[in-house]
Amino acid sequence: xxxxxxxxxxxxxxxxxxxxxxxxxxxxxxxxxxxxxxxxxxxxxxxxxxxxxxxxxxxxxxxxxxxxxxxxxxxxxxxxxxxxxxxxxxxxxxxxxxxxxxxxxxxxxxxxxxxxxxxxxxxxxxxxxxxxxxxxxxxxxxxxxxxxxxxxxxxxxxxxxxxxxxxxxxxxxxxxxxxxxxxxxxxxxxxxxxxxxxxxxxxxxxxxxxxxxxxxxxxxxxxxxxxxxxxxxxxxxxxxxxxxxxx
Amino acid sequence: xxxxxxxxxxxxxxxxxxxxxxxxxxxxxxxxxxxxxxxxxxxxxxxxxxxxxxxxxxxxxxxxxxxxxxxxxxxxxxxxxxxxxxxxxxxxxxxxxxxxxxxxxxxxxxxxxxxxxxxxxxxxxxxxxxxxxxxxxxxxxxxxxxxxxxxxxxxxxxxxxxxxxxxxxxxxxxxxxxxxxxxxxxxxxxxxxxxxxxxxxxxxxxxxxxxxxxxxxxxxxxxxxxxxxxxxxxxxxxxxxxxxxxx
DNA sequence: TACACTAATTGTAATTAATACAAAAAGTAT
DNA sequence: ATACTTTTTGTATTAATTACAATTAGTGTA
Numbered sequence: 001x002x003x004x005x006x007x008x009x010x011x012x013x014x015x016x017x018x019x020x021x022x023x024x025x026x027x028x029x030x031x032x033x034x035x036x037x038x039x040x041x042x043x044x045x046x047x048x049x050x051x052x053x054x055x056x057x058x059x060x061x062x063x064x065x066x067x068x069x070x071x072x073x074x075x076x077x078x079x080x081x082x083x084x085x086x087x088x089x090x091x092x093x094x095x096x097x098x099x100x101x102x103x104x105x106x107x108x109x110x111x112x113x114x115x116x117x118x119x120x121x122x123x124x125x126x127x128x129x130x131x132x133x134x135x136x137x138x139x140x141x142x143x144x145x146x147x148x149x150x151x152x153x154x155x156x157x158x159x160x161x162x163x164x165x166x167x168x169x170x171x172x173x174x175x176x177x178x179x180x181x182x183x184x185x186x187x188x189x190x191x192x193x194x195x196x197x198x199x200x201x202x203x204x205x206x207x208x209x210x211x212x213x214x215x216x217x218x219x220x221x222x223x224x225x226x227x228x229x230x231x232x233x234x235x236x237x238x239x240x241x242x243x244x245x246x247x
Numbered sequence: 248x249x250x251x252x253x254x255x256x257x258x259x260x261x262x263x264x265x266x267x268x269x270x271x272x273x274x275x276x277x278x279x280x281x282x283x284x285x286x287x288x289x290x291x292x293x294x295x296x297x298x299x300x301x302x303x304x305x306x307x308x309x310x311x312x313x314x315x316x317x318x319x320x321x322x323x324x325x326x327x328x329x330x331x332x333x334x335x336x337x338x339x340x341x342x343x344x345x346x347x348x349x350x351x352x353x354x355x356x357x358x359x360x361x362x363x364x365x366x367x368x369x370x371x372x373x374x375x376x377x378x379x380x381x382x383x384x385x386x387x388x389x390x391x392x393x394x395x396x397x398x399x400x401x402x403x404x405x406x407x408x409x410x411x412x413x414x415x416x417x418x419x420x421x422x423x424x425x426x427x428x429x430x431x432x433x434x435x436x437x438x439x440x441x442x443x444x445x446x447x448x449x450x451x452x453x454x455x456x457x458x459x460x461x462x463x464x465x466x467x468x469x470x471x472x473x474x475x476x477x478x479x480x481x482x483x484x485x486x487x488x489x490x491x492x493x494x
Numbered sequence: 495t496a497c498a499c500t501a502a503t504t505g506t507a508a509t510t511a512a513t514a515c516a517a518a519a520a521g522t523a524t
Numbered sequence: 525a526t527a528c529t530t531t532t533t534g535t536a537t538t539a540a541t542t543a544c545a546a547t548t549a550g551t552g553t554a
Contacts, residue, residue, distance in 0.1 A: 028276060028316065030346075030357060069275065069355055073346035097344040097359050099277075099320035108316055110277060110359075112344050181531080199513065201532075216521085222529035223520040428502080446542065448503075463550090469500035470549040 028108040032077045033064035033149065034092065035113060035156035036085070037139075039173040040120035042189050044139045046153065047084065047123070049131035055105045056146035062153065063131070064111065077114040084134060085123045090172055092116050095159045096152075103148050111147075115156045115163075119173045164190050165245040171230050177213060179225035180204060187247065195247060203247070209234040275355035279324045280311035280396065281339065282360060282403035283332070284386075286420040287367035289436050291386045293400065294331065294370070296378035302352045303393035309400065310378070311358065324361040331381060332370045337419055339363050342406045343399075350395050358394075362403045362410075366420045411437050412492040418477050424460060426472035427451060434494065442494060450494070456481040 036047040067076040077092040099110035125134035217224035283294040314323040324339040346357035372381035464471035
């Protein structure tokens with residue numbers, strides 16, 4: 001694998017009709033930028049870092065890093081998440097690649113945006129040698145951001161709403177056993193709309209991968225709610241049929 | 248802009264805790280690969296080239312090229328389409344970025360996949376110095392492809408089905424004035440399902456951006472169909488509300 | 495001119511789904 | 525035992541979907 005970078009000087013993809021030496025093509029870099037959304041009690045947040053180095057020192061930014069020469073894109077995104085939160089096994093989803101020529105002051109760097117959704121309480125954001133600070137910001141109050149990160153965040157917020165209805169990334173923000181009210185509130189927060197409780201429940205009731213348990217809430221000052229759990233095996237069949245929640 | 252590649256040797260994104268010199272990051276390249284779908288008379292095809300150079304010489308492949316140092320990603324995709332077909336002003340949509348470390352034999356090259364949909368008849372595919380041949384292939388009969396292009400094609404076919412219901416990329420494959428039957432057949436072909444004619448029409452009838460004209464077919468040996476046209480201005484309002492065809 | 499032919503267009507009845515509520519139920523706290 | 529609160533079930537109305545059948549408007553032919 002190492003010698004994958006021992007580049008010959010011969011043509012790679014096409015004859016060089018524009019007279020640019022092939023070397024010129026191998027002088028760019030790519031990064032991943034991670035939009036880590038956090039959910040907690042009907043609030044949607046995003047994890048931002050305060051940059052510790054130039055360019056854009058002191059600016060708030062999305063956590064991200066250059067991809068190492070022998071590192072897969074997905075692995076780089078997972079690494080950034082892990083560095084910052086110590087979390088692993090949280091699925092990161094690729095959203096879009098941003099590649100404007102002048103987006104990075106130090107050279108040609110295109111960046112691949114990823115998103116994840118986590119429970120705010122599961123994380124103690126770590127500062128590091130590349131970030132002076134790391135903090136949750138409400139999605140409603142985002143400071144000025146470095147690079148083109150504002151645009152990246154916007155695109156990823158839109159993508160989150162699309163992904164949440166077809167992929168069970170929400171399992172990371174609910175307890176293993178959850179009530180239908182918790183489930184509904186989570187969707188209401190992320191999709192930014194409200195649902196009638198009775199009707200919402202009716203739709204859910206047909207969905208087999210949400211399995212009702214024989215347990216109920218305790219110590220609540222009202223009728224206790226039944227508890228449900230997500231069944232990944234049953235979900236698989238739904239996914240193959242192209243299931244999406246149609247709210 | 249030119250000096251964007253006059254890279255300083257200082258840290259770019261983070262301190263170098265893995266002892267990889269910063270130079271190592273600026274030795275990769277990126278390409279665009281274009282999945283150009285073609286539609287004609289209830290058939291979906293894809294435009295493939297036969298490679299004229301190593302690696303994978305003689306293999307069929309998606310048309311693609313390295314991105315020039317001062318070229319935007321979208322522009323590179325448009326250039327590839329134009330080189331091959333002389334078409335311009337066809338919207339290219341970014342789908343996904345593929346970045347496995349070993350996907351390219353000559354070095355670290357990640358590729359950004361784009362798709363477009365065109366009318367087969369509008370194009371006389373051009374061979375060129377980087378492609379021995381260029382031909383339409385039915386989506387049902389795809390030969391062995393170079394690199395990871397098989398996977399890229401699969402992902403883009405899936406993406407086409409999602410995009411077609413929310414974006415009017417289909418305008419490029421229908422005549423300016425079209426019948427509802429043509430419209431239905433196009434969706435049936437691309438989505439790979441069939442619809443009841445009467446019910447399909449009922450759904451369409453509520454959609455204002457498909458405007459019925461005061462004209463009809465002539466010289467058909469059956470009741471002539473009314474002609475419709477797409478109204479981009481009216482569509483804009485639909486798009487802002489997040490419209491999708493729900494078939 | 496009348497009639498056959500074909501696909502476009504309209505209509506309809508039966509079923510299913512969406513919506514807006516209201517009523518009942520099951521715990522805890524007093 | 526009763527009040528309180530939220531869960532859970534129910535219901536009546538409206539709207540959408542579905543699977544067809546019937547009608548229509550041209551062209552081509554006898």
